[in-house]
Amino acid sequence: MAEKILMKGNEAIGEAAIVAGCRRYFGYPITPQTELTEYMAKRMPQVGGVFLQAESEVAAINMVYGAAGTGVRVMTSSSSPGISLKQEGISYIAGAELPCVIVNIMRGGPGLGGIQPGQADYFQATKGGGHGDYRNIVLAPNSVQEIVDMTIQAFDLADQYRNPVMLLGDGALGQMMEPVEFKATDTVPSIKAWAANGMRGRTQPNIINSLHLQPEKLEQHNIHLQQKYAAIQKNETRWEELYTEDADLILVAYGITSRIARSAMEKARSESYKVGLIRPQTLWPFPAAPFAKYAKTAKAFLAVELSAGQMVEDVRLAVNGVRPVAFYGRTGGMIPSPKAVYEQIVKTLKERGGN
Secondary structure (H helix, E strand, O other): OOOOEEEEHHHHHHHHHHHOOOOEEEEOOOOOOHHHHHHHHHHHHHOOOEEEEOOOHHHHHHHHHHHHHOOOOEEEEEOHHHHHHOHHHHHHHHHOOOOEEEEEEEEEOOOOOEEEEOOOOHHHHHOOOOOOOOOOEEEOOOOHHHHHHHHHHHHHHHHHHOOEEEEEEEHHHHHOEEEEOOOOOOOOOOOOOOOOOOOOOOOOOOOOOOOOOOHHHHHHHHHHHHHHHHHHHHHOOOEEEEOOOOOOEEEEOOOHHHHHHHHHHHHHHHOOOOEEEEEEOEEEOOOOHHHHHHOOOOOEEEEEEOOOOOHHHHHHHHHOOOOOEEEEEOOOOOOOOHHHHHHHHHHHHHHHOOO
């Protein structure tokens, strides 16, 4: 068994990326993820990689585009307003079908907001964010160990589907320290026959592009992308569920909020309230299947978020009107206590006649 070491979430992302074979990092410092940029500045030269602090977030994402086009494993990271600046580049990368990993350690917003944790970038991450019909695969860890595991997984998924993968964390996860284990991995960056990395015996050069001037060709490209996204939805949806089989009320939460929700659920269980939890681990594709299943048995669902209500819309779509979906959220960097979520559980159950 590998030795466990105590690491901050941001730094664990960096080491996990290196374990996964990432050797190019382009970014720009912004709290609460600056430690990741700092970590990569130290570690990349040690492993023969390239670290570059770009002049802006816009420059950084376009450097990612260029590096990804050559076939190397590449990552960038930022926090909420910095990710907003990257959106045009992310759309180009998705349109050109280039694999990369993008880390967003969310802060409270809107605007510059504050450095405290938030989850108000859910729409931006899961509904595209930039222009055009495209999707990012979005992974949502809730512990530093899961940060490590999902970072490694993100590079594999990016290569498998030739698509951007976003690791969506928050200020709490980025700053907290927990013991982590870096398990032995056979992850090896694949040989990419499509990469623009020289002729290498080819008779025609590989061209990386997201521009299709003929509408017929652009539509065919979009149809191809939608078929790929359908395959991702079929094969890559992940979630965790606890105490759902007999639950009258099912909590729904991701990231740091899911840990608070779990504590509240356990308190409710100790008071004989039948409460369960569904934790989406992929935010896109969103795990609709368990909601369709438990809408037949639960009396209601309660989405808990650090936002004014974003993921709750996907919960309502998944439940499809069969059961009521309540919402409890805090904004601006405020984090609810387990006690506050427990009180919301009791209130919701009383309103729905559950026990």
